[in-house]
Amino acid sequence: MSNRVHNFCAGPCTLPLPVLQEAQREFVDYHGEGMSLIEMSHRAKAYDEVHKQAMSLALEVFGVPDDFGVMFIQGGATLQFAMVPLNFLSGDQRAGYVNSGSWGKGAIADAQPHGDIYVAWDGKDSNYTRMPKSDEVKTQPGSQYLHVTSNETIGGIRMVEWPAVEIPLIADMSSDYMSRKIPWDRFDLVYGGAQKNLGPAGMAIVFVRKSALENTNRNLARYLRYDVHLEKDSLFNTPPVFTIYMVGKVLQWMKDKGGLFVIEKEAAEKAGILYDSIDNSEGYYSSPVDPACRSHMNVVFRLPSEELENKFLQQAEDENLVNLKGHRSVGGCRASIYNALPVESVQTLSAFMQEFKNANS
Amino acid sequence: MSNRVHNFCAGPCTLPLPVLQEAQREFVDYHGEGMSLIEMSHRAKAYDEVHKQAMSLALEVFGVPDDFGVMFIQGGATLQFAMVPLNFLSGDQRAGYVNSGSWGKGAIADAQPHGDIYVAWDGKDSNYTRMPKSDEVKTQPGSQYLHVTSNETIGGIRMVEWPAVEIPLIADMSSDYMSRKIPWDRFDLVYGGAQKNLGPAGMAIVFVRKSALENTNRNLARYLRYDVHLEKDSLFNTPPVFTIYMVGKVLQWMKDKGGLFVIEKEAAEKAGILYDSIDNSEGYYSSPVDPACRSHMNVVFRLPSEELENKFLQQAEDENLVNLKGHRSVGGCRASIYNALPVESVQTLSAFMQEFKNANS
Numbered sequence: 001m002s003n004r005v006h007n008f009c010a011g012p013c014t015l016p017l018p019v020l021q022e023a024q025r026e027f028v029d030y031h032g033e034g035m036s037l038i039e040m041s042h043r044a045k046a047y048d049e050v051h052k053q054a055m056s057l058a059l060e061v062f063g064v065p066d067d068f069g070v071m072f073i074q075g076g077a078t079l080q081f082a083m084v085p086l087n088f089l090s091g092d093q094r095a096g097y098v099n100s101g102s103w104g105k106g107a108i109a110d111a112q113p114h115g116d117i118y119v120a121w122d123g124k125d126s127n128y129t130r131m132p133k134s135d136e137v138k139t140q141p142g143s144q145y146l147h148v149t150s151n152e153t154i155g156g157i158r159m160v161e162w163p164a165v166e167i168p169l170i171a172d173m174s175s176d177y178m179s180r181k182i183p184w185d186r187f188d189l190v191y192g193g194a195q196k197n198l199g200p201a202g203m204a205i206v207f208v209r210k211s212a213l214e215n216t217n218r219n220l221a222r223y224l225r226y227d228v229h230l231e232k233d234s235l236f237n238t239p240p241v242f243t244i245y246m247v248g249k250v251l252q253w254m255k256d257k258g259g260l261f262v263i264e265k266e267a268a269e270k271a272g273i274l275y276d277s278i279d280n281s282e283g284y285y286s287s288p289v290d291p292a293c294r295s296h297m298n299v300v301f302r303l304p305s306e307e308l309e310n311k312f313l314q315q316a317e318d319e320n321l322v323n324l325k326g327h328r329s330v331g332g333c334r335a336s337i338y339n340a341l342p343v344e345s346v347q348t349l350s351a352f353m354q355e356f357k358n359a360n361s
Numbered sequence: 362m363s364n365r366v367h368n369f370c371a372g373p374c375t376l377p378l379p380v381l382q383e384a385q386r387e388f389v390d391y392h393g394e395g396m397s398l399i400e401m402s403h404r405a406k407a408y409d410e411v412h413k414q415a416m417s418l419a420l421e422v423f424g425v426p427d428d429f430g431v432m433f434i435q436g437g438a439t440l441q442f443a444m445v446p447l448n449f450l451s452g453d454q455r456a457g458y459v460n461s462g463s464w465g466k467g468a469i470a471d472a473q474p475h476g477d478i479y480v481a482w483d484g485k486d487s488n489y490t491r492m493p494k495s496d497e498v499k500t501q502p503g504s505q506y507l508h509v510t511s512n513e514t515i516g517g518i519r520m521v522e523w524p525a526v527e528i529p530l531i532a533d534m535s536s537d538y539m540s541r542k543i544p545w546d547r548f549d550l551v552y553g554g555a556q557k558n559l560g561p562a563g564m565a566i567v568f569v570r571k572s573a574l575e576n577t578n579r580n581l582a583r584y585l586r587y588d589v590h591l592e593k594d595s596l597f598n599t600p601p602v603f604t605i606y607m608v609g610k611v612l613q614w615m616k617d618k619g620g621l622f623v624i625e626k627e628a629a630e631k632a633g634i635l636y637d638s639i640d641n642s643e644g645y646y647s648s649p650v651d652p653a654c655r656s657h658m659n660v661v662f663r664l665p666s667e668e669l670e671n672k673f674l675q676q677a678e679d680e681n682l683v684n685l686k687g688h689r690s691v692g693g694c695r696a697s698i699y700n701a702l703p704v705e706s707v708q709t710l711s712a713f714m715q716e717f718k719n720a721n722s
Contacts, residue, residue: 007400028381038373041372074435085582113580201600
């Protein structure tokens with residue numbers, strides 16, 4: 001594909017080209033079955049293999065321990081904002097939330113109708129430019145869990161230290177999912193939308209400590225119950241077949257690349273190239289973010305003026321460097337550099353930043 | 362595609378071959394954008410056109426009046442089982458449900474945790490072989506709505522007459538969605554999964570009378586609120602981009618074919634061919650279903666013995682007539698003949714039924 005762009009979109013976003021090409025080849029007639037995979041019963045043998053393979057790769061690639069299960073649930077991370085309190089809080093039970101930015105705020109807003117929710121750390125005072133240190137998060141007695149957002153896509157910050165609290169953590173990892181190892185013993189549930197690091201939009205991937213579901217709320221419609229999805233291997237109802245199929249292929253691509261260790265290292269390298277470009281620009285490019293909390297997935301930066309930012313974005317697009325505009329709520333520039341974005345795209349952007357600075361300062 | 366099978370799957374199921382081929386062609390590089398549609402921001406111009414087009418076609422093809430809106434919501438009809446009572450019943454408000462078979466039962470089970478639910482007609486006495494007549498459904502005072510299932514996929518029955526009640530109807534139309542005209546003035550909400558008549562699995566399409574949302578329950582996480590999805594044109598969170606894109610293409614295919622009038626006529630013709638094959642078989646093939654309620658989508662039939670049924674299914678498969686096994690809960694045979702199944706597939710099955718009978722009676 002000669003005209004393929006460097007795609008820095010914040011999600012949905014770049015997927016591995018070999019995965020797209022393979023999916024294209026087998027799209028109309030899946031493995032000689034005489035039909036497309038998306039025309040097949042979700043109970044068919046050919047689909048069942050796809051489903052089981054995606055599940056087992058998700059557990060394997062992310063290094064998930066045996067006492068956890070994995071679920072594919074439609075509705076993205078946003079439906080998880082509802083399902084977490086609906087399942088884990090009964091009556092007026094309480095949970096703490098870290099408010100680290102746009103997504104933390106969203107999780108809190110959606111939990112509030114379904115439990116006694118309090119903010120255990122608030123990034124408001126620092127204008128959401130940093131994450132809490134591990135000892136800054138204060139939970140209240142009787143809390144069932146502490147909810148954190150591991151990476152704020154819009155703010156461009158990542159949680160480097162996990163909060164040192166006595167209760168289980170529940171994490172929304174949508175925007176740095178499977179790009180870093182995590183200490184599983186601290187978590188009861190980890191979730192994220194597929195559409196950044198793992199595949200097309202259309203579902204969340206949810207890992208849960210099986211024993212944590214023993215006492216969850218059952219007085220819910222079945223689609224909203226984790227225990228139902230887990231027990232039925234995410235086949236309680238018709239699953240999002242195509243999304244699962246694509247996620248399976250992306251996971252296989254990650255595994256073939258060397259797995260999480262290599263992915264995590266490459267993420268740090270890619271981010272390092274761009275933060276170096278910012279730090280070595282003598283202030284031409286600036287990062288509003290606490291250096292200790294810089295995201296490895298979403299690199300936000302500013303230029304000396306909005307006018308220059310607009311010129312930068314336009315010229316970048318002319319060079320096939322696309323989707324670099326910051327989120328409309330904060331402005332500026334943002335390069336999202338998810339797992340499937342090649343290091344060459346980051347190098348090309350870095351070179352362009354240097355050239356643009358030379359020509360416009 | 363020379364080896365394409367006749368696919369009688371109950372869902373996911375056959376999609377129009379030209380739609381699959383077009384999607385395949387534009388899969389890796391969408392319209393020269395240098396990326397796949399599934400790698401694109403859901404706020405991108407190219408995707409926005411796809412999204413708006415699918416919405417407007419859904420309203421147009423189904424003949425939906427102006428005072429209704431359409432929503433694309435992940436989770437299939439199963440999540441709608443939850444969202445209907447969560448939105449339309451506050452506190453201990455009441456709603457009636459028609460129990461017409463497996464899917465009616467599912468809707469009831471999922472509504473019960475979220476409201477005061479009663480069965481307004483029960484098909485149990487007739488072993489779910491028929492739907493209620495319009496005057497058989499009895500609602501109770503104070504009911505907010507009556508929920509019906511327009512077609513039971515497993516039982517093979519369709520609601521021919523809509524219940525004559527004073528309250529608004531809410532219908533799960535998953536398995537005969539957009540295959541028949543409906544009297545919109547009787548409905549407040551109509552929903553169904555995409556994966557039978559309309560596209561790949563991954564979402565429900567929900568039509569709602571806008572004024573019916575004025576007093577719905579707002580004390581819910583946002584993903585569970587119809588008013589949020591409607592107000593945000595189903596872009597409140599990242600939508601299931603690929604499913605919406607495919608549904609748009611299938612709707613365009615339906616429109617090009619002549620629209621709902623032609624689709625409805627063809628559905629009756631296809632069903633007629635198979636019911637004639639059953640009725641003219643001198644009892645070799647039999648239908649367990651009340652003739653007045655025979656489904657136009659799922660034709661269930663039995664042979665003289667289970668042994669012959671197994672032989673029939675095996676030989677059919679050898680002739681590329683696949684997925685004719687009845688649902689595991691009822692046994693027998695079932696031909697699902699959704700919108701995209703060509704009439705030639707039905708004629709081929711009919712001829713095979715005749716041949717099989719001649720050779721095995």
